[in-house]
Amino acid sequence: MSRGEHPDLADDAAGRAAVRHWTFAEFAVTSTPVRAGSEFDRHRHEEDQLSWMASGSTEVSVGTDRWHLRRDHAAWIPTGVLHEMRFTEPGELISVYIDPHRRPSRTGWDRPRVLGLDPLGGGLLSHLARGGRTEARRQRCFAVLADLLAEAPVAHEVVALPQDPRARAIAHALLAAPDDDRDLEAWAAQQGVSAKTIARAFVADTGRTFREWRVRARLHVAVGLLLGGESVHAVAPAVGYDSVSSFISAFRARFGITPAAYARSLASVE
Numbered sequence: 001m002s003r004g005e006h007p008d009l010a011d012d013a014a015g016r017a018a019v020r021h022w023t024f025a026e027f028a029v030t031s032t033p034v035r036a037g038s039e040f041d042r043h044r045h046e047e048d049q050l051s052w053m054a055s056g057s058t059e060v061s062v063g064t065d066r067w068h069l070r071r072d073h074a075a076w077i078p079t080g081v082l083h084e085m086r087f088t089e090p091g092e093l094i095s096v097y098i099d100p101h102r103r104p105s106r107t108g109w110d111r112p113r114v115l116g117l118d119p120l121g122g123g124l125l126s127h128l129a130r131g132g133r134t135e136a137r138r139q140r141c142f143a144v145l146a147d148l149l150a151e152a153p154v155a156h157e158v159v160a161l162p163q164d165p166r167a168r169a170i171a172h173a174l175l176a177a178p179d180d181d182r183d184l185e186a187w188a189a190q191q192g193v194s195a196k197t198i199a200r201a202f203v204a205d206t207g208r209t210f211r212e213w214r215v216r217a218r219l220h221v222a223v224g225l226l227l228g229g230e231s232v233h234a235v236a237p238a239v240g241y242d243s244v245s246s247f248i249s250a251f252r253a254r255f256g257i258t259p260a261a262y263a264r265s266l267a268s269v270e
Helices: 119-129 135-151 165-176 184-191 195-206 210-227 232-238 244-255 259-267
Strands: 020-024 027-034 039-043 048-055 058-062 065-069 073-077 083-087 091-098 113-116
Touching: 027 119, 048 058, 048 119, 058 073, 065 073, 083 091, 091 119, 119 135, 165 184, 165 195, 165 210, 184 195, 184 210, 195 210, 210 232, 210 244, 210 259, 232 244, 232 259, 244 259
Parallel strands: none
Antiparallel strands: 020 027, 027 091, 039 083, 048 073, 048 091, 058 065, 058 083, 073 113
């Protein structure tokens, strides 16, 4: 496959509109509107890929890892690595395809990773994806983006999804309805297995207990609702919190700032 091309991008039947595509020297940028439920089947690229949801959310599977990502994180997928993507909400996918010789640094970038992406990084990606820029400006933007990526923290705290199909079904259900407060025993009974089986699957596949995972999933969904314009008072019960104050406290513990401040910081890349 040639640089910047994607085998699925022209497949409107899967729910994707025509992609905007610009190719530069040694890197390319694509912007693709996606529908909920559409997906890219397992594939690989001849280039490194930085994949970012400017809006909406995606489930990325790379090897044994599964991540549920929004715009505060980007997935780095090195050349030749098999991966697949499923879009859980409508939105816009922006991808940068990079010649491996232009990696942000020499070490560590041969492995898939999730990176924390600040508003400046998101702004640069959106700027590059809009087109109408001179090549000199595009190259300058890419140079700044590469510097940011080189220093971006590897995100170990993203919402990982279990490999076990029964535990993964529960995870998907909770992401779809985070206010469902059924306990682990009830969820396990719905899947016809013991609570211990599901508990072990969450720890083994995500590194977190079921309770810890659910807190992160609720706050992850909360980010999407806040960015969609919902108020803090509306989001708190929607993601399972009995009071706004408890939601704000949990959000601050997870992200270091209040929900409203977090939403403003990410909205600044619009």
